[in-house]
Amino acid sequence: MKRFGLASALVMVLAAFASGATLTVTKTTDSFDNVCDADCSLREALTVSEPGDTIVFASPLFDTAQTVTLTLGQLLIINKTLTIAGRGANLTSVSGNNSSRVFSIYSSDITLSGLTITGGRLNESFASGGGILNTSGTLTLAYCAVTGNSATGDGTKGGGGISNNSGTLNLNGTTVSGNSLNATDFSTNLGGGIDNNANGTLNLTNSTVSGNSVNGTAGIFLGGGIANEGTMTATNVTISANSVPALFANVGGGGVFTYDDALSARNTIIAGNSAPFSPNLSGRLAIDDSNIIDNEAAVRLAPLGSYGGPTMTHALLSGSSAVNAGNNCVRSQNCPGFNAPFSFDYDQRGRSRYGLFDIGAFEAPEILVVTNTLDSGPGSLRNALFTANFTPSDETVTFDIPAGDPGCADGACTITLTSGELFVYSEATAGKLAISNPKGTPESLKISGNNTSRVISMIGADVTLSGLTITGGRQNNPLNNFGGGINSGAGTLTLTNCAVTGNSVSGGIANNGGGIYSVSGTLNLTGTTVSGNTVTGSPDSGIDLGGGIYNDVGGTLNLTNSTVSGNSVAGSVNALKSGGGGIYNLGAVTATNATISGNSVGTTNLSENRGGGVYNDSQFGAVFNARNTIVSGNSAPEGPNVFGPLPDLRSNIIGNETAVRLAPLGFYGGPTLTHALSNGSSAVNAGNNCVRNQTCPLFNAPVPIPSDQRGAGRVGNVDIGAFELNNSQNGGNYRAALPAGRLGSAYSYALVPANGPFSYSVTGGALPAGVALNTNFAPAAAVALTGPPTQGGTFNFTVTGTSGANSVATDYQLLVNVPTAAGVSVSGRVLTGKSSLRNAIVTLTDSSGNVRTAKTGTFGYYRFDDVAAGQTVVVTVVSKRFTFAPRVVEVDDSLADLDFNAAPE
Structure with missing residues (x-):
């Protein structure tokens, strides 16, 4: 169906019955024939749109990165309610071609999503809003990028990227970066990234303002990132690397300039900006809750980059003071003083926020714990690697897979890949990665390619694998096969x-x-x-x-x-x-x-x-x-x-x-x-x-x-x-510890998978009653200990293999545990001063060297059940930010108050 411009009253009446339609942009050229049909530009779609319409971008053209370049001037929107839905900020760009503003919006309710607004340029007196001008309406940007726009000229001006003039501007998951406001005379210049004018309302949520600047040689320069003259809220926002010129007076707020008590901020970073005076924040906050202002050394921000998700962010590096330091009230909009426009439990990239929120737009992952043997979904190894791949800080993947998992048997677990090999990305984007089995023995944790794919590939990465078996990998292609x-x-x-x-x-x-x-x-x-x-x-x-x-x-x-x-x-x-x-x-x-x-x-x-x-x-x-x-x-x-x-x-x-x-x-x-x-x-x-x-x-x-x-x-x-x-036969003292057995339960462990010309026998000490050394003297026969032990305790014995004049004696030790009538529990709380620590990893190592892992809950509580009584255990806490002393305790009965307090930083 064709859509036509407002040419007559009849067309206007008919259009009223077609509200809520979807208009599809089919090309990147900037044409205008007053029609939106199979050949429709963005300008044409905007012209014929009606209240409630949505404008989208067609496949297959916009399945890949495309730029709509404006050659007929800015896009003008007046008195409309519209959604313009791009395919993602990394795929769909609208450019002012460095010759015009991109969008001018008046008295409208507009939502822009999944777009990059770039190349907007004004060069005129009183220039405002190089990329976008919003006047007396509501503009929402969701998962957009406003970058590389500028406004230059004489007279008072504001907003190299966006100017909000007596309207409401909502930014969610959006990055405003690399925009500039440039003075050519002695004038007032406000907001290299965003200028929120008097009577304007600006709400930033899960967003980043970075690398914007106000420039000139004389005048008043305020707010390299944001200048706020109206009302502003910032929730989980990162504002960094913005600047105003290094003059001696009339300059301030490299990150944010605000009138006193006009800005309320929560879980927000304003650090790493530059200005001769008040380099990060100029002005007083109305509400200051869980923010980091200044102190860039402690906050440890990575450079602006692509760390996952559709828009660029500043990642938190290991040891950042922003980690686990936020206020979780934003999760349910029950904050004192003010709330973001909506509740959320994810960061700018869309990654879930766990435990205590991190401050800023980026949520740093905790230690990544694999909790099942599945090949996808929450708790899987593949999911943990996906998270690590998009995190620039160094990461550790560990494992806490219950014995009852379908992929586990006899104390060994196998993660079988069913959707192809695993990938680890370059250290430049993912940081160093350690994948570590806490039990330390490869036989206890295997990653299998299922004889259908390679197990793991890594290009340009820095990866450490510990205590793992890599098995069942297979490459079988008609051309080249490797690894x-x-x-x-x-x-x-x-x-x-x-x-x-x-x-x-x-x-x-x-x-x-x-x-x-x-x-x-x-x-x-x-x-x-x-x-x-x-x-x-x-x-x-x-x-x-x-x-x-x-x-x-x-x-x-x-x-x-x-x-x-x-x-x-x-x-x-x-x-x-x-x-x-x-x-x-x-x-x-x-x-x-x-x-x-x-x-x-x-x-x-x-x-x-x-x-x-x-x-x-x-x-x-x-x-x-x-x-x-x-x-x-x-x-x-x-x-x-x-x-x-x-x-x-x-x-x-x-x-x-x-x-x-x-x-x-x-x-x-x-x-x-x-x-x-x-x-x-x-x-x-x-x-x-x-x-x-x-x-x-x-x-x-x-x-x-x-x-x-x-x-x-x-x-x-x-x-x-x-x-x-x-060994003892040669004056040594090394004894090989076998996997522990359990009284009355089947036991089987291969000492030698294939004996070749050697025969084996017990030549010292004694095996537990019920356990025998089974070997058939033949090449490739297995030598194994088998049978249910009927006697508990610790057993030391020597097994000797002989072949002609050759003999090899190995001293072994086998612990047979005797089950207690009922297992006891070990529990407590992990604290950091007056606060609890959620998602900390707590490990319990028993007297046999077996390691169990638990994660602290909402208020820092952890618990281990079915711990055998009558032994000494070591309990430790692992946290990215805090240090805890390990606890060595005798377990005779249940312990309910084994608490940990972080060492002073």
Whole structure:
């Protein structure tokens, strides 16, 4: 249907019956033919609009970023009630083309949403409202940006961005930035961003005013961000980085100038602005509730940027005094003195506000807690990463998944990805990220690609993974496949006490990095095992490299106290290049006390098949430095252990598997699987002790190495490899702690997944009654403890594996808990002086090392139920802002008053 301008009384009458229609803008050009049909400009839609109409922007044109550029002058709206709904401030812009104001609105009720108003420019006497002029009506801007507008000239003027003249101006989720008011004579100049004239009402909610300025060499300059001569309220607003000129008089309010008692503010930041006098606020507040004015050092604002949501904001950095310092009354509009026009529980970006509101337009996330094994929605890992990706401060993701979750069984939880791989964004926008399992053991928390997708990708990020298993990742595309488990590029990825196992790439022309692919960044592996990952070529020709790890050009790999075992490359039948069963290197590798064993490269018809353990491809400038490292027991047609140069620093064992005497990959203590050293191994006491305190010549590991991969102390002269022979049989004292059992409940734990030529038996101490060591002497048979314990207590015993003259003895400890008749509770409150702290993370660690986590509620209360009596527990509180001393308590009965008070700042 066509819409026509008001050409006759008949048209006006007919139009009255068509109110509430939707008009669609179909082009970006600024045309005017008095008709809005299939070819409709914004100007045409405004001209023919009637009271109650809504103007929208058509697909598919406006599905991507578009700018409506005005060439016929400003858009004039008089006596109308309209909504102009853009597709988002990042997608739909209306520009004055630096030749006119954008909107002039008179005696109307207008809502602008999802728009950027930019390029408005006035150059005339008494110029006001470079972007928007609102006179005697109500103008609401929701999730808009008013940026890059200006008003220049002589005479009194105001509002480089917006001038509100005797009307009502409401801003919600809106950013006013980079606007300017410029004087050409000695005159009065008010509001670089916004000027709220006398008799005007200005309400700002969840909005940002930043980077606006009033400029000139002589005159009166007030309010770099906002000049308020009328009535103004500000609720959860950030006003920063605005300025007035550095003159000696008649200047003030770099952030806000207001007449005394005309501005009421709550949960608002006015800091980091500049002016010779009153750099942030000039004038007295009528109501001053939970605001931060001045004190920019404490508030710690990030620069204006895109931190999620449709408009730019100033993020709060870690340690900001604005965190958890606001008044929650805005959530339900029950504030004393004044209220925002509406209640809200989200910030400018649309992110939920948790616990005590933060001050300003931005809500900093608390520690992000994953509470279920789902792949989406509240409490999921994917949701936590989404939040972290749009937060510039450093973040920690931790886990508190109940044992009854459907993805958990026998004390282990698996997060199975069903909607593709996880992503972590650049540190520049997301800050550093730590994803940490509080239990510390990879077997207790697995993230699986479900054999349908890679597990996680990170580009330009700084990420630390701790205590996790990355498994079930798969890349299977017809062209290029890389990083079955992890893809890391141009950033820093650190894996501490992790397992990367059972991932694969296959089927493409190029298949690289079955477990991990790293390019142009730094990959740090400490206390980590990379095992059982595969690269499989296509049925035809291809390039197949790096069964466990592929370190590409520009990449740095630091392998410290870690194990690379059982990874393989099975190249294409007619592969052009196949190699690096454990590691393929095109960059720089530093291996310190690493064990690389049991990896393989298969045989293909046409290609080179090289480097079962390591393929250091030096023809591309690759460098592989190793100290105290074992590369032995691998296989390949060419270079079964190492292909390519590996500098001999006289404390490595390359090949010579007979002398090194490695036991099968298994649980010999600590969080990850390792290869134990048998008695008589040539690796014992053969290492260089410089690794203990990073005093080695030529290169050092990123961290000192006082203990082995398991956490067992390195005694005497350090052993070569990731394992230190530290058992009672050899004068040591390390005992491998097994997962605790429970009296009368089924128990099963594999000590060695595949025993190879070794047989195992209990050679010292005694197992709990009801538990047996089960092993079948055959290659690839599992060695496990099984059976329901019928006896409680702590049991120390030794299991010895033998193969001919080789033997390896491991001292174990198994705690069997005896259930109490009824569990007791531990509860209390977390306080910061006179106030309570909501959403603080409280952890309880029992005498077995089991960790439970709770989050404080509205008034700071926490509670743990079913805590076994008769033990000592450690309770700690984690908060972004406050410090709490841990509490060590004996639990004999329920505790109801275990309160925490923050240490003085």
